Amino acid sequence: MRHTAVETPAAAEPRDSTESPAAAETLAVPPRFAVVGNPENRRVGLFTTAVRAAGLPAPRVLAWRDVLREGGAVFAPEEYVRVDSPGENPEVDRLLRGAGEPTRVEGTARWYARFTAAVRGLSGGLPLDDPEELAVLFDKRRCHGVLRAAGVPVPESPTSGPDGAPVRGWADVRELMRERRMPRLFVKLAHGSSASGVLAVESASGGRIRATTSAELAPDGRLFNSLRVRRHTTEREVAALVDALAPDGLHLERWLPKAGQRGRAADLRVVVVAGRATHAVVRTSRHPMTNLHLGGARGDLAAARAAVEAAGADWGEALALCERAAACFPGTLCVGVDLLPALGWRRFTVGEVNAFGDLLPGLTGLPGSGAEGLDTYGAQIAAVLRGERGERPRRHPLGPGVPAPGDNGAEDADAPV
Numbered sequence: 001m002r003h004t005a006v007e008t009p010a011a012a013e014p015r016d017s018t019e020s021p022a023a024a025e026t027l028a029v030p031p032r033f034a035v036v037g038n039p040e041n042r043r044v045g046l047f048t049t050a051v052r053a054a055g056l057p058a059p060r061v062l063a064w065r066d067v068l069r070e071g072g073a074v075f076a077p078e079e080y081v082r083v084d085s086p087g088e089n090p091e092v093d094r095l096l097r098g099a100g101e102p103t104r105v106e107g108t109a110r111w112y113a114r115f116t117a118a119v120r121g122l123s124g125g126l127p128l129d130d131p132e133e134l135a136v137l138f139d140k141r142r143c144h145g146v147l148r149a150a151g152v153p154v155p156e157s158p159t160s161g162p163d164g165a166p167v168r169g170w171a172d173v174r175e176l177m178r179e180r181r182m183p184r185l186f187v188k189l190a191h192g193s194s195a196s197g198v199l200a201v202e203s204a205s206g207g208r209i210r211a212t213t214s215a216e217l218a219p220d221g222r223l224f225n226s227l228r229v230r231r232h233t234t235e236r237e238v239a240a241l242v243d244a245l246a247p248d249g250l251h252l253e254r255w256l257p258k259a260g261q262r263g264r265a266a267d268l269r270v271v272v273v274a275g276r277a278t279h280a281v282v283r284t285s286r287h288p289m290t291n292l293h294l295g296g297a298r299g300d301l302a303a304a305r306a307a308v309e310a311a312g313a314d315w316g317e318a319l320a321l322c323e324r325a326a327a328c329f330p331g332t333l334c335v336g337v338d339l340l341p342a343l344g345w346r347r348f349t350v351g352e353v354n355a356f357g358d359l360l361p362g363l364t365g366l367p368g369s370g371a372e373g374l375d376t377y378g379a380q381i382a383a384v385l386r387g388e389r390g391e392r393p394r395r396h397p398l399g400p401g402v403p404a405p406g407d408n409g410a411e412d413a414d415a416p417v
Helices: 021-026 042-053 064-070 090-097 108-120 131-137 140-149 170-179 235-248 301-310 315-326 376-385
Strands: 033-037 060-063 073-083 122-127 184-189 199-203 209-217 223-232 250-254 264-273 276-285 334-341 348-354
Touching: 033 042, 033 064, 042 376, 060 064, 064 073, 064 090, 064 108, 090 108, 108 122, 108 131, 108 235, 131 140, 140 250, 140 348, 170 184, 170 199, 170 235, 170 250, 184 235, 199 235, 209 235, 223 235, 235 250, 264 315, 264 376, 276 301, 276 315, 276 376, 301 315, 315 334, 315 348, 334 376
Parallel strands: 033 060, 033 073, 073 122
Antiparallel strands: 184 199, 184 250, 199 209, 209 223, 264 276, 264 334, 334 348
16 A cells, blocks of 8 residues: 555645736745655654744655665655655665675665656656656666756766667776776766775776775675775776676776865865756865765865866856756656866866755855855745746656666666565
């Protein structure tokens, strides 16, 4: 039996007098929210706090474990539905990936097939996350292809889009490095997150290969995530890791030199809500991955902006680039854009667009963003109250010919749980 909403919510006041009478009537009373998430997770807790701070009833929380077991959920026609991360719950991870150990790397293709099937099983309500856009956002190859087709500057990639090269193992990576003249590149799991399974690979004179990664290959061939970033200095070690990762699907990107801050590599996570860049944080690291859980640290945003302006570039244009990337996913209310500054802080590329990229506790909105004083969750609620929730377009912009979910050479025939 699916979960069914028992209350019929409405929404809030329109933001200005230009909205149609129908829209004004729809937004006549405060909305109610529902969240598909892990009830114990801090993401759900932070969103609930923000909803209550806006003077609204606490959201109805549907546990991922129940949605996965029951094949979906049904929402009231005017209930705003937020899909949150299914991560950090061992039972849910087991239902999605089939792995009994949360630190295991394998199973991301199965995770993707089951996650996207579960999201498509949500019906009714007013979704804040478009299911087909989520399917693209969680496939790095497809996402990269959509951004590239829209003219968003991204790192060069031989695996991008529907015509991308297949990667069956290290031999294919080695050949693509040679063909594309890419001596330094990132090898990423197509459906990975939080830098899981990412290798920063570089070649040197004499054909030497080394890679930096948090993935660890056990003697029995199993792959584990580690909080310790390590360097592998022989091609044999690197090949073994790539060959173990390949069955879940791989995405390759040219490794672009990034700008620095205080002697550390730097990039930015920019949160875009309803088409507007509202929050930004600088992430710095002594190694290629800037993820905070891998030893990265928050940098100085004011110093980054000053560096951009001192280089003769436009900070507003950098934020506008993130908004252009988010505009590729108009049916999704909020995304987190990874913005990569080139050496010198004059040029930027978009590394990734993340569906669950809003976990930035304690960070308030950028000046002039309309989200001043609000965290990322408060900004999303305010956007809904203004009538700015993501709308699913009648004709989806993601384009024809993109691979079907799980179409990566890996086993993906598991039925939804």
